[in-house]
Amino acid sequence: MNSFVDAAVEQFARDHTKPEADLYARLREETYRVMESPQMQVGVIEGRFLKMLVRLISARTVLEIGMFTGYSTLMMADGLPEDARIITCDINPKAEAIAKRYFAESPSGYKIEVRMGPALETIKTLSGPLDLVFIDGDKVNYSNYYEACLPLLKPGGLIVADNVLWSGKVVAPKDETDHAIVAFNRLVQSDERVENVCLTIRDGMMLAWKR
Ligand SMILES: C[S@@+](CC[C@H](N)C(=O)[O-])C[C@H]1O[C@@H](n2cnc3c(N)ncnc32)[C@H](O)[C@@H]1O
Numbered sequence: 401m402n403s404f405v406d407a408a409v410e411q412f413a414r415d416h417t418k419p420e421a422d423l424y425a426r427l428r429e430e431t432y433r434v435m436e437s438p439q440m441q442v443g444v445i446e447g448r449f450l451k452m453l454v455r456l457i458s459a460r461t462v463l464e465i466g467m468f469t470g471y472s473t474l475m476m477a478d479g480l481p482e483d484a485r486i487i488t489c490d491i492n493p494k495a496e497a498i499a500k501r502y503f504a505e506s507p508s509g510y511k512i513e514v515r516m517g518p519a520l521e522t523i524k525t526l527s528g529p530l531d532l533v534f535i536d537g538d539k540v541n542y543s544n545y546y547e548a549c550l551p552l553l554k555p556g557g558l559i560v561a562d563n564v565l566w567s568g569k570v571v572a573p574k575d576e577t578d579h580a581i582v583a584f585n586r587l588v589q590s591d592e593r594v595e596n597v598c599l600t601i602r603d604g605m606m607l608a609w610k611r
Pocket residue numbers: 440441442465466467468469470471472473489490491492495517518519520536537538
């Protein structure tokens with residue numbers, strides 16, 4: 401994944417972020433070796449940032465939309481206390497098989513509940529309250545995920561959405577996905593139910609804090 405930050409500066413930031421544990425390095429290596437579009441995986445900086453957010457808000461129930469091979473899932477699980485949980489959604493069985501192997505190996509794996517199937521269907525089965533929702537699934541549904549999850553989020557909870565700058569294409573949107581990401585950003589920006597900040601970390605992260 402390209403960063404908006406100069407490559408040498410990005411490397412400096414990585415060098416001054418606690419390195420990933422061996423399990424994460426192996427997961428990253430395998431993902432890049434066997435999966436299509438491996439750059440979808442959040443890297444160590446965003447992963448550690450997610451873990452930090454989970455810790456800072458003392459989250460106990462997290463929902464992730466878009467598990468892929470589980471890098472971000474594991475990072476957030478590591479940030480959770482022992483008796484907390486993260487529900488994660490995906491539709492790709494090949495990614496699921498990889499993720500589950502690493503979850504089984506991780507001391508935090510028992511906190512993770514995998515729900516396969518379209519995330520909008522999974523969300524309908526949840527009752528909340530959720531402390532944090534990480535939206536990183538199919539981009540055309542970002543606004544739908546946001547609207548479906550916000551009522552389940554407790555006041556003071558966080559919605560975090562990845563790729564909201566979409567490699568910069570948001571400033572001159574062309575295809576359906578570009579427009580969907582722009583519409584999502586507009587939706588959050590105009591929503592009085594939340595306070596929000598759009599960050600330039602990696603491919604852009606929107607943080608929306610529910611009032
Ligand atoms: C950007 S990747 C997630 C990356 C992951 N968070 C990580 O750090 O490794 C997006 C994932 O969303 C999944 N996805 C796509 N459409 C979905 C849907 N309707 N419901 C649930 N997951 C979906 C894809 O299969 C893919 O694995």
